[in-house]
Amino acid sequence: MTDEYYMKQALTEAKKALSEDEVPIGAVIVCKDRIIARAHNLTETLTDVTAHAEMQAITMAANHLGAKYLTDCTLYVTVEPCVMCAGAIGWAQISKVVYGAKDEKRGFSLLAPNALHPKCTVQSDVLGEECAELITTFFKKKRG
Amino acid sequence: MTDEYYMKQALTEAKKALSEDEVPIGAVIVCKDRIIARAHNLTETLTDVTAHAEMQAITMAANHLGAKYLTDCTLYVTVEPCVMCAGAIGWAQISKVVYGAKDEKRGFSLLAPNALHPKCTVQSDVLGEECAELITTFFKKKRG
Numbered sequence: 001m002t003d004e005y006y007m008k009q010a011l012t013e014a015k016k017a018l019s020e021d022e023v024p025i026g027a028v029i030v031c032k033d034r035i036i037a038r039a040h041n042l043t044e045t046l047t048d049v050t051a052h053a054e055m056q057a058i059t060m061a062a063n064h065l066g067a068k069y070l071t072d073c074t075l076y077v078t079v080e081p082c083v084m085c086a087g088a089i090g091w092a093q094i095s096k097v098v099y100g101a102k103d104e105k106r107g108f109s110l111l112a113p114n115a116l117h118p119k120c121t122v123q124s125d126v127l128g129e130e131c132a133e134l135i136t137t138f139f140k141k142k143r144g
Numbered sequence: 145m146t147d148e149y150y151m152k153q154a155l156t157e158a159k160k161a162l163s164e165d166e167v168p169i170g171a172v173i174v175c176k177d178r179i180i181a182r183a184h185n186l187t188e189t190l191t192d193v194t195a196h197a198e199m200q201a202i203t204m205a206a207n208h209l210g211a212k213y214l215t216d217c218t219l220y221v222t223v224e225p226c227v228m229c230a231g232a233i234g235w236a237q238i239s240k241v242v243y244g245a246k247d248e249k250r251g252f253s254l255l256a257p258n259a260l261h262p263k264c265t266v267q268s269d270v271l272g273e274e275c276a277e278l279i280t281t282f283f284k285k286k287r288g
Contacts (some may be wrong), residue, residue: 087228
């Protein structure tokens with residue numbers, strides 16, 4: 001399966017978030033060509049700033065594997081991870097991160113460029129336009 | 145109540161972690177002179193790298209207040225928050241962070257100095273020696 005295929009799965013999660021009036025960000029974690037976790041942002045529903053898609057996906061993947069470290073896993077997420085999520089990705093030793101849209105204000109590459117594990121590879125701009133459009137449209141509507 | 149008083153409460157949490165063979169770090173969140181959340185590191189017990197004391201305390205405090213933002217709250221934690229926790233503290237808009245021991249390798253002040261909310265004040269080295277000793281002793285024993 002291609003990066004685009006898995007990003008589409010993350011986009012499906014982001015659209016679930018949108019339908020729940022959450023900031024539309026979705027994530028999946030893939031291990032040996034199988035999706036072992038799917039999650040979307042739930043900060044409003046759970047009244048919890050820590051409920052980002054990536055955080056939930058990491059917890060789910062660890063539960064699935066029965067292991068804290070996700071060294072053979074790839075995280076696909078529609079928007080560049082924030083500092084919090086990048087820290088969690090680092091602790092989990094995820095080996096590859098693929099994201100769609102860049103987050104110019106809150107992205108980890110600006111605020112915490114060394115948060116990920118040193119061996120982690122990062123691929124950006126996979127279906128980036130589609131991922132960005134979801135977010136842009138959401139915030140435009142919010143602002144009325 | 146003084147910062148030392150609340151840090152002692154965080155130390156009590158850290159000692160609970162120690163008794164459960166977890167990295168001994170504890171945290172409490174205080175709002176209007178009341179402790180509204182107490183937590184300790186549970187990464188081993190829960191097989192989850194996101195289960196740091198601060199992350200759990202933030203989720204608990206938000207549940208307690210029924211609000212995502214912890215703008216009038218102070219977080220006391222025995223060790224300097226990591227990047228992940230600093231990101232969460234930033235999202236939660238916590239207004240004051242008091243920590244005990246510095247984390248020279250993984251602390252946010254090294255890796256993500258702008259992760260906290262711009263208005264957040266930080267106080268370090270409150271009962272710092274006692275907080276550091278718990279950690280140092282724990283890792284010495286682990287290494288045999």
